[in-house]
Amino acid sequence: MVNEKDxxxxxxxxGTGEKQNLTTRQGHPVTDNQNIRTIGNRGPAVLENYHFIExxxxxxxxxxxxxxxxxxxxxxxxxxxxxxxxxxxxISKYTRAKLFQEKGKETPVFxxxxxxxxxxxxxxxxxxxxxxxxxxxxxxGNWDLVGNNLKIFFIRDAMKFPDLIHSQKPDPVTNIQxxxxxxxxxxxxxxxxxxxxxxxxxxxxxxxYRQMQGSGVNTYKWVNADGEAVLVKYHWEPLKQGIxxxxxxxxxxxxxxxxxxxxxxxxxxxxxxxYPEWELCVQIMSDDEHPELDFDPLDDTKLWPVDQFPFLPVxxxxxxxxxxxxxxxxxxxxxxxxxxxxxxxxxxxxMLQGRTFSYSDTQRYRVGPNYLxxxxxxxxxxxxxxxxxxxxxxxxxxxxxxxxxxNYEPSTLGNIVEAPKPGxxxxxxxxxxxxxxxxxxxxxxxxxxxxxxxFEDWERDDLINNLVNTLATADKRIQDKMVEHFxxxxxxxxxxxxxxxxxxxxxxxxxxPIGATSPKEGVDAxxxxxxxxxxx
Numbered sequence: 001m002v003n004e005k006d007x008x009x010x011x012x013x014x015g016t017g018e019k020q021n022l023t024t025r026q027g028h029p030v031t032d033n034q035n036i037r038t039i040g041n042r043g044p045a046v047l048e049n050y051h052f053i054e055x056x057x058x059x060x061x062x063x064x065x066x067x068x069x070x071x072x073x074x075x076x077x078x079x080x081x082x083x084x085x086x087x088x089x090x091i092s093k094y095t096r097a098k099l100f101q102e103k104g105k106e107t108p109v110f111x112x113x114x115x116x117x118x119x120x121x122x123x124x125x126x127x128x129x130x131x132x133x134x135x136x137x138x139x140x141g142n143w144d145l146v147g148n149n150l151k152i153f154f155i156r157d158a159m160k161f162p163d164l165i166h167s168q169k170p171d172p173v174t175n176i177q178x179x180x181x182x183x184x185x186x187x188x189x190x191x192x193x194x195x196x197x198x199x200x201x202x203x204x205x206x207x208x209y210r211q212m213q214g215s216g217v218n219t220y221k222w223v224n225a226d227g228e229a230v231l232v233k234y235h236w237e238p239l240k241q242g243i244x245x246x247x248x249x250x251x252x253x254x255x256x257x258x259x260x261x262x263x264x265x266x267x268x269x270x271x272x273x274x275y276p277e278w279e280l281c282v283q284i285m286s287d288d289e290h291p292e293l294d295f296d297p298l299d300d301t302k303l304w305p306v307d308q309f310p311f312l313p314v315x316x317x318x319x320x321x322x323x324x325x326x327x328x329x330x331x332x333x334x335x336x337x338x339x340x341x342x343x344x345x346x347x348x349x350x351m352l353q354g355r356t357f358s359y360s361d362t363q364r365y366r367v368g369p370n371y372l373x374x375x376x377x378x379x380x381x382x383x384x385x386x387x388x389x390x391x392x393x394x395x396x397x398x399x400x401x402x403x404x405x406x407n408y409e410p411s412t413l414g415n416i417v418e419a420p421k422p423g424x425x426x427x428x429x430x431x432x433x434x435x436x437x438x439x440x441x442x443x444x445x446x447x448x449x450x451x452x453x454x455f456e457d458w459e460r461d462d463l464i465n466n467l468v469n470t471l472a473t474a475d476k477r478i479q480d481k482m483v484e485h486f487x488x489x490x491x492x493x494x495x496x497x498x499x500x501x502x503x504x505x506x507x508x509x510x511x512x513p514i515g516a517t518s519p520k521e522g523v524d525a526x527x528x529x530x531x532x533x534x535x536x
Contacts, residue, residue, distance in 0.1 A: 042298055046434065058162075073131065078109050082101070082102060086100075109135060143341045145234055194445075200467050282312050282314055298348055300349060332377070385397040464500055472506040
């Protein structure tokens, strides 16, 4: 007989006891929890990444039905107008994607802006990356360009995504976001130093959704009619409205008055006819490893230098129509990095390849297997598939005159066939061992230092204040690691954080969310300043 005690889960402690080996949910020991399995250390990823797929698919299902990330959002309809060129060159030299080819060609779009880590009704003044996702309803089907307001990310390998978000979500015991937990992850993930530099500066709190940049973050590819490919990065640059950010004190003052300010700003601007506009620009790089660079171009913790790879305009987007039903449009809109049209392709970026599984898997779980039949997600062109059934199937994707008895292909009895190829296939060649390994050129601190030096004085001041305020209550070991990383980025950067920590009078037990100047003071003030009331 099995002892009941043997079947009960182990009880958690305070983390000071004997170290335990990490395992999968199957009980398999995890010997590498840092890298997905790839062909060579630059990728691409392979399908048999069982550990990663188990980890990310469980992560995708952690919330019902709110998005695990990007829960708080606002959205609008609009139109993208192509320039027909990339910079001064004919765009067909680089891509055969139809939406870009003709000057003045219009493609309807829907855009969802969001905060990343916080819940559905959280204040829009909180320090957080912002999502910037665009759905293009093209003649060849949908293209989703899913990105953020910042041009880089915390990690370069998708294996770490659940860990990153867990560190930024509320403590599983207290349900309070913890700056110490966030920096516990960041200090042990050196490539996060660059993103932390942006996040804790004013760039971590955009003034609103209209006045922020957007970026695809990951590296993609463009493919032309001859099957030739280049690497590309996408950037949305605000046109007439410009870019505006907030310091921590400014954000706190706004939050006291309106915690929906960004959603309200976007809705009212469009309602009043003050339509926000962005120019879509790309950076282009030849599709190879670029050993002359001191970083890997597929590393999404890095910026491509603009002096070497300039921003080339390809079109303009205008948002000109508000949703008529928030839930049906903004809440149920579903994006995925794998949603590409002909002429656009994946790079071997390990974060992109992990996201491509995760995003659509999340939508199938959160909205349902037939989420693409919802009007906000459905492409504008004819959909013809042999997929049937599933929860909430609204209709059948029949083609014109399709034999309803035949739901398979190939078939002699059916009349649904493969489409002709629009151009030569792009066929990259891979020769490498199947490994779990980091990329060779990590260079985790150089660009963080460059970003710090590029900031204006007021931006650096706000950055240091925010870092010191959040790190002040963290474990000394975490503080020391972060100071070391900031010093490796820039000596002045590390010195100012170190001196700020030494001078702070913030109590160690005054822990709380990032940006909160004194969480304990807020708790005490609610008690002291409140008014006694009689029962009724």
